[in-house]
Amino acid sequence: MAATAAPEVRPGVDREEETDSRTDLEPGYLVICWNDPVNLMDYVTHVFQVVFGWKRQKAERHMLQVHNQGKSVLTRESLEKAEFYVHQLQRYTLHATMERDQG
């Protein structure tokens, strides 16, 4: 998990950690779902609805993007939140990862 900035300011390594923490809090991570031939399309839609609280229409749009284009960027989050969502999606055995947003 991302460490929060310590209230005590010390030189050297701690300052570097502080920079990392700030980066971690920025929404610089993409949560991506990848296509595979085994997960049922309705199942993928259902999981998106449960994990993100999306309406069926939006969940289906992302599911079809996964199916037709090989992947779909589901959300852009901080390190901690991205990790949370990837974990949730993987609990349902979807092929999901988080990647640094290079854009």
Place this chain on the structure above:
Amino acid sequence: MKLIRPRRKLLVFEISRREKDLLFEILRLYPLVPPAHQRLSKTAATGRLNEHQRLLEEALAAQRAENRKHILALLDEPGRFETAPNGLLLKISRSEADWLLQVLNDVRVGSWITLGAPDTEAGEKIPLNEETAPHVRSMEIAGAFESVLLDALTGRQTS
């Protein structure tokens, strides 16, 4: 297995004794997906993310152990199955149905991994022989139960 009473919180399915046996047979296979199969990132492999990867695997393994403990206990609960004219009635809540979906999908995906994760969408065929047949069977049966549960959760009827 067929949904006969969709209620706000409780789903009631008609299920034959043969289907019940099949459901239990599939659930007993859980878990099949190895925790290391799930990767946190495709590209990043820094020390920090490796640590996060290890934590993710631990969390998934712990969750699966917990699921494993509860899975058959849940279905063995008194009143879960009731005798009906055409077999049995299975009563599960919507949250239990969602949880069952997770478990069934683990078996489906795990069977597929055991078969070598064939890319059937790209035309790759699964060779059917004595060795592969049980895994193909588990994959298909798990998928069939998933479809019934998904139809029930989304309000579609199945026959």
